[in-house]
Each structure stands twice: as C-alpha cells, then as structure tokens.
Amino acid sequence: MxxxxxxxxxxxxxxxxxxxxxxxxxxxxxxxxxxxxxxxPQLIFADPQWDSVEFNNAVAQYIIENGYGYPTDTTSGSTAITFEGLVNGDIDIYMEVWTDNLQPKYGEDVKSGAIQELGVNFSDNAQGLYVPTYLINGDPARGIEPLAPDLKSVQDLPKYQQLFQDPEDPSKGRIFGSPAGWEVDKILQAKIKNYELDKNYNYFSPGSDTALATSITKAYEEGTPWLGYYWTPTWIMGKYDMTLLQDTPYSEELWDGGYRCAFPSMNITIAVNKNVPQKAPDVAEFLKNYQTNSELLSSALAYMQKNDVKVDQAAIWFLKNNEDTWTKWVPGDIAQKVKATLK
Structure with missing residues (x-):
C-alpha cells in the first residue's frame, strides 16, 4: 500500500x-x-487626399494592424509631396499610384530601385472632362430638356461656352479642374491651353476633392450645367449619371506632345519604399496580392456617402461583406486573426 x-x-x-x-x-x-x-516597425501610408486612396489605405491598414501586428499611420499632402516622401523613405506605402500622371519620375524611381512596384491595385479606370448626361439626353422625370444634344466631344466645347458660363467672368465658360497640387492639374491646364480652349473657357481649380464633388452634387441636384474633370472609381460616378466627353484617341506621340489626346487607361499600382520588403516582408507579400476594381471601389465609396460614415467604418463594412475578395490576399492564419476582430 x-x-x-x-x-x-x-x-x-x-x-x-x-x-x-x-x-x-x-x-x-x-x-x-x-x-x-x-x-x-510602424508603416506609414501616403494620403494624397482623394477618397478611393483613403479607402484603400483604411482596408490595408486594418489588415496589417490586426492580421500582421504592425502599427500604421498616414502622412497627408499633395501627390508630388507624398510621392517624394515615398522615394526618400518618409513614407512606406502608396496604395494608388496613378502612374502616367507621374511619368517620367515614377519609371525612373522604379528603375533606380528607390521604390518597388508590388502590383496593380486596379486598371479599369477613366478620367477626363465630364458633363451631366441630362445636358445631352434631358431627364423627362425631372422635367429637364436636353440643352446640348449634340455635345459629344472635347472638340465641341467652343460652341457651348455660354452654356457653362463662368459666374465671375460671363464672357467665358468655366471648366472645373482638379485641386491644385495634384499632378493631373498640370496636365489639364496644358491640355486646355494646347486645345485652345482657354480662348473660350476659364480653368477653375477647386480647393479640394470635396469642393470638386460638391460642385457636381449642387449642379446635379439643381439640374444645371456643369463641366469639369473627374475620374473613376468614385462615389460621384456611382451615384450620378455622368458622360465622359470623347477626345482624340490616345497615342503616346500625341500625349508626349502636349497631352493632345484622351487620357490613357492606366495601371493604378501599389508601390513601396525600397526598404519595406526587408523590414516588413510579410506585408510586402500581402500587398503583392492586394487587388480591387472600379466597381468594387465605387460601391464602397457610395456606401460611405449614402450612410455618412467615415473611411475606417467603411473599411470594416467592406471586410465584413467581401470575405471572398480580401481573404485571397492573405494566408489563412492572418485571415482568421482579422475575422476575429470583425465579430
């Protein structure tokens, strides 16, 4: 015992x-x-201050913080300033590089190794001069007659300067351009000068992306004329019926000779500072797999606008409702970590 x-x-x-x-x-x-x-290490995202890049930032930051355990932050500024920050290492990640708007610098910096292109975020995009479709087709439900039924192209615009009258200079029309500081602002101003549209129109730079969107919203809700620059993907294009004015088909020769043609559809890439693959290799692999499209982004941005939610809330909504999309970007264990925070 x-x-x-x-x-x-x-x-x-x-x-x-x-x-x-x-x-x-x-x-x-x-x-x-x-x-x-x-x-x-903390990873810094570029915020050049348009809505789709801010949404992409929020989605990527949520996954990186909750799935991979890296702290993140953003640095805001113009396209030129934030891109220079990417090159010199003050910024780590750029979720939407509109590559053609930054040439030849973008290509030179990739070639030199200062930055690395990890992949294409989306490529089904468009940009140029838009008008509300009701100006061309009318809108019987709203009692709007077509005021410019023959307006089809940028080349037609000299005939319509009075329709788009500049309230500060009635002798000319007004074209809403991009916010000052965006790289496309230089392109638009050069296009308008080279097309000799400056004889008939004043180029107006709104103070921000929000101000530009507000000008469209106001005109659309009032059923009044509006002419200006916009692009996809955006909530504006998801909510309103807008027509992109035709332009001379894109060719490299015409573009390099003063932007005398349509904007090319371009690859919107994800680029990182040269040090990111070494200091956060798992994040670099994730970003190589990150891919969206204009329809998906416009849907998310329209959700933000309709429900008056901030970009962080929209990112959570997206992650909850699009598992089949984002779980393909990450390994299974990372996906489980992210999902656990969404419950």
Missing part, C-alpha cells in the same frame, strides 16, 4: 510539473509573440 501510494504521489507530482512547464512555455511563447509585435 505504501509503495502504491508513493507511486501515485510521484505520478501526481509529474503531472503538476508537466502542466506547469507547458503553461510556462505557452506563456513564454505568448510573451515572445507580444514582444515581437511590439518591436515591429
């Missing part, structure tokens, strides 16, 4: 010891993982 009791005592002691050791190992592993997460 004493021998059996002694064996039971030793067995119980071993069970306690093994349990203690396993618990200690688990705690150690957990502490090591926590320490590793705390040591991960």
């Amino acid at each position: 004493r021998e059996k009791g002694w064996i039971k005592f030793i067995s119980g002691l071993l069970v306690i010891l093994v349990t203690f050791l396993l618990g200690g190992c688990a705690a150690t592993n957990q502490n090591q993982q926590q320490a590793a997460d705390e040591q991960k």
Whole structure:
C-alpha cells in the first residue's frame, strides 16, 4: 500500500510539473509573440487626399494592424509631396499610384530601385472632362430638356461656352479642374491651353476633392450645367449619371506632345519604399496580392456617402461583406486573426 501510494504521489507530482512547464512555455511563447509585435516597425501610408486612396489605405491598414501586428499611420499632402516622401523613405506605402500622371519620375524611381512596384491595385479606370448626361439626353422625370444634344466631344466645347458660363467672368465658360497640387492639374491646364480652349473657357481649380464633388452634387441636384474633370472609381460616378466627353484617341506621340489626346487607361499600382520588403516582408507579400476594381471601389465609396460614415467604418463594412475578395490576399492564419476582430 505504501509503495502504491508513493507511486501515485510521484505520478501526481509529474503531472503538476508537466502542466506547469507547458503553461510556462505557452506563456513564454505568448510573451515572445507580444514582444515581437511590439518591436515591429510602424508603416506609414501616403494620403494624397482623394477618397478611393483613403479607402484603400483604411482596408490595408486594418489588415496589417490586426492580421500582421504592425502599427500604421498616414502622412497627408499633395501627390508630388507624398510621392517624394515615398522615394526618400518618409513614407512606406502608396496604395494608388496613378502612374502616367507621374511619368517620367515614377519609371525612373522604379528603375533606380528607390521604390518597388508590388502590383496593380486596379486598371479599369477613366478620367477626363465630364458633363451631366441630362445636358445631352434631358431627364423627362425631372422635367429637364436636353440643352446640348449634340455635345459629344472635347472638340465641341467652343460652341457651348455660354452654356457653362463662368459666374465671375460671363464672357467665358468655366471648366472645373482638379485641386491644385495634384499632378493631373498640370496636365489639364496644358491640355486646355494646347486645345485652345482657354480662348473660350476659364480653368477653375477647386480647393479640394470635396469642393470638386460638391460642385457636381449642387449642379446635379439643381439640374444645371456643369463641366469639369473627374475620374473613376468614385462615389460621384456611382451615384450620378455622368458622360465622359470623347477626345482624340490616345497615342503616346500625341500625349508626349502636349497631352493632345484622351487620357490613357492606366495601371493604378501599389508601390513601396525600397526598404519595406526587408523590414516588413510579410506585408510586402500581402500587398503583392492586394487587388480591387472600379466597381468594387465605387460601391464602397457610395456606401460611405449614402450612410455618412467615415473611411475606417467603411473599411470594416467592406471586410465584413467581401470575405471572398480580401481573404485571397492573405494566408489563412492572418485571415482568421482579422475575422476575429470583425465579430
């Protein structure tokens, strides 16, 4: 009996010891993982201040923070300033590089190795001069007659300067351009001058993306004329019926000779500073897989506008409702971590 009791005592002691050791190992592993997460470098995203890039930032930041354990932040500024920040290392990640608007600098910086292009975010985009479709076709439901039924192209615009009258200079029409500081602003001003539209129109630079969108919203709700620059994907194009004016078909020769043709549809890429693949290799792999499209982005942006939610809330809505899309970007264990935070 004493021998059996002694064996039971030793067995119980071993069970306690093994349990203690396993618990200690688990705690150690957990502490090591926590320490590793705390040591991960902060990743800075570029915010050139248009809505689709801010949405893409929010989605990527949520996945990186909750799935990979890296802290993130954003740096705001013009396209030129934020892109220069990417090159010199003040910014790590640029979720939407409108490549053709930044040539030849973009190509030179990729070639030099200062930045790395990880992939194409989306390529089904359009940009140029738009008008509300009701100006061309009318809108019987709203009692709007077609005021410019023959307006089809940019080349037709000299005939319609009075329709788009500039309230500050009635002798000319007004073309709404892009916000000052955007790289496309230089392109638009050059196009208008080279097309000699400056003889008939004043170029008006709104103060921000919001101001430009507000000018469209106001005109559309009032059923009045509006002419200006816009692009896809945006919530504006998801909500309103707008017509892109035709232009001379794109050719490299005409574009390089003063932007005398339509904007090319371009690859909107994801680029990172040269150091990111070394300091956050798992994030670099994730960004290589990150891919959206204009329809998906316009839907998310329209959700933001319709429900008056901030971009962070829209990112969570997107992640909850588009699992089949974003889970393809990450390994299974990362997807599970992200999903756990969405419940």
